[in-house]
Amino acid sequence: MTDNAEITRNGLWGNNVALVQLLGLCPLLAVTSTVVNGIGLGIATLITLVLSNTIVSLIRGFVRKEVRLPVFVLIIASLVTIIELAMKAMFYDLYLVLGIFIPLIVTNCAIIGRAEGFASRNPVGPAALDGLMMGLGFLVVLALLGGLREVIGFGTLFANAELMFGEGAQVLTITLNPDYGGFLLAILPPGAFFGLALLIVAKNWLDLRPVQRAEPVSAVPEGL
Amino acid sequence: MTSVIVSSPYVAPGNSLKRLMLQVLVALLPGTIAYVWFFGPGLIVNIVLAIIFALAFEAGILKLRAKPVMPLLTDFSAVVAAWLFALCLPMHAPWWLVALGMGFAMVAGKHLYGGLGFNPFNPAMVGYVVLLISFPREMTTWYLPAAVSGETLSLAESIAYSFGSVDIGQWDALSSATPLDQVKTGVGQNIPLDENRQAPLFGNFGGVGWEWIALWWFVGGVYLLITKTIRWHIPLSLLSAVMLLSLIFYLIDPSIYASPLFHLLSGAVVIGAFFIATDPVSAATTDRGRIYYGLMIGSLIYIIRVWGGYPDGIAFAVLLANMCVPLIDYYTQPRVYGEK
Numbered sequence: 001m002t003d004n005a006e007i008t009r010n011g012l013w014g015n016n017v018a019l020v021q022l023l024g025l026c027p028l029l030a031v032t033s034t035v036v037n038g039i040g041l042g043i044a045t046l047i048t049l050v051l052s053n054t055i056v057s058l059i060r061g062f063v064r065k066e067v068r069l070p071v072f073v074l075i076i077a078s079l080v081t082i083i084e085l086a087m088k089a090m091f092y093d094l095y096l097v098l099g100i101f102i103p104l105i106v107t108n109c110a111i112i113g114r115a116e117g118f119a120s121r122n123p124v125g126p127a128a129l130d131g132l133m134m135g136l137g138f139l140v141v142l143a144l145l146g147g148l149r150e151v152i153g154f155g156t157l158f159a160n161a162e163l164m165f166g167e168g169a170q171v172l173t174i175t176l177n178p179d180y181g182g183f184l185l186a187i188l189p190p191g192a193f194f195g196l197a198l199l200i201v202a203k204n205w206l207d208l209r210p211v212q213r214a215e216p217v218s219a220v221p222e223g224l
Numbered sequence: 225m226t227s228v229i230v231s232s233p234y235v236a237p238g239n240s241l242k243r244l245m246l247q248v249l250v251a252l253l254p255g256t257i258a259y260v261w262f263f264g265p266g267l268i269v270n271i272v273l274a275i276i277f278a279l280a281f282e283a284g285i286l287k288l289r290a291k292p293v294m295p296l297l298t299d300f301s302a303v304v305a306a307w308l309f310a311l312c313l314p315m316h317a318p319w320w321l322v323a324l325g326m327g328f329a330m331v332a333g334k335h336l337y338g339g340l341g342f343n344p345f346n347p348a349m350v351g352y353v354v355l356l357i358s359f360p361r362e363m364t365t366w367y368l369p370a371a372v373s374g375e376t377l378s379l380a381e382s383i384a385y386s387f388g389s390v391d392i393g394q395w396d397a398l399s400s401a402t403p404l405d406q407v408k409t410g411v412g413q414n415i416p417l418d419e420n421r422q423a424p425l426f427g428n429f430g431g432v433g434w435e436w437i438a439l440w441w442f443v444g445g446v447y448l449l450i451t452k453t454i455r456w457h458i459p460l461s462l463l464s465a466v467m468l469l470s471l472i473f474y475l476i477d478p479s480i481y482a483s484p485l486f487h488l489l490s491g492a493v494v495i496g497a498f499f500i501a502t503d504p505v506s507a508a509t510t511d512r513g514r515i516y517y518g519l520m521i522g523s524l525i526y527i528i529r530v531w532g533g534y535p536d537g538i539a540f541a542v543l544l545a546n547m548c549v550p551l552i553d554y555y556t557q558p559r560v561y562g563e564k
Contacts (some may be wrong), residue, residue: 104391185358 011133038146046135053131155180245300262433264376272386369433403431430489445498465522
């Protein structure tokens, strides 16, 4: 049995879906052109992960090993359909922006990966917590990458916040420099790859820092 | 009569990277001088800025990589890349555009792959394409040659312009479409080509000024061939592909498709063939492979020019061909003597 603190740490940092497992990169790279888009997809994925982990954990005693994957996929697909319809009803504009990437959550490897790798072997409590933490880790990376690309690409933050939080949220939009002409590369697909790579570099650098501090630099072997 | 007896081994004078790069710089001079003659000294500002930023970025990233800075900085490879990059830029580009382009060229295009000799893509073209897709407005503001507009900016004006201390609107009248642009929009609006060619922008074959600059690039290219700095395969196959394709379509319908000479002498075909596509690191390395590589770039240039979204396509063509180089090299390995 894994304890809750470790599940939390793994989900948010140590085994982060986007930065360490590198799963779900297709939606991650495609929709993170703004913070709001990133958070929108992140929340949808988070809800799917929590629900799918819970349900998979609940039925883990009844599903035969041979058919488990189709069953997991059916569960995830049903959940995503529910979320898609709910978004269509409640956040129609955001739904239009995210488009195909909402139904594509079904194919997000992170979800089936957690179902197979964790939820199908653990009781409901830890499974739901794992879904929540993995989802949160993914959400944070989506929001960070969205923010990075939005600031560099458009010079704004939280643009179109009204899509998610209603008309009153327009005040959330921060324009950092009104004269900024924009840097299209950050918004285009290459910007997503550069941005994600920078985030991974930052995470690895943070992880390695204490190690380097403990040892003198000369002790680091050549070519490391 | 006395003769000096020299015994073996007979070693040719060392051909270093530095020498190679200096040869390229010498070969670039005539075309560069012609460019300045026709379009004004703004080009010199571009080149100087690009070289300064290239060296600064290279020094910075070498330091980060804990590599020796001075030997790698003085091999002139960064200077050649900066020079070619500056020639691609529109005249009077703002300084930050040059800095950003050189930053991407040196850091992302060259050193992130492992530095000189390891980069799969031509660094100068990487920098140029990043700018082209990111800043469409700044990257498509071209200026008329002096022979058409009657005046060009002086050196001091160009410097002031690059650093943004002068209002840009003042010289708006001097900016214009390039000949390739003009042809492309003309075809889009169904204006017959010979009518379109009446614009003062056009010279005898290509654009005013551009056609002569292209000829001087050609002279520089021949110098590179004579000094054996480059081999003939890539330039010849590249130019043949452009000529052949444009000839075929010109014969089909000369009112839509420009003549082969126009395509050859406009834009960056000649400098691309001799100076950009022949980059020894990112080009194909077998003789047969070089021919395929040149043919591929030449065809892509014509395809992008005529049916693509951009008026010229050297940079995209070179980068796309760079991607295919490992494959080309794999399938064109020469037979080892004695093997089947």
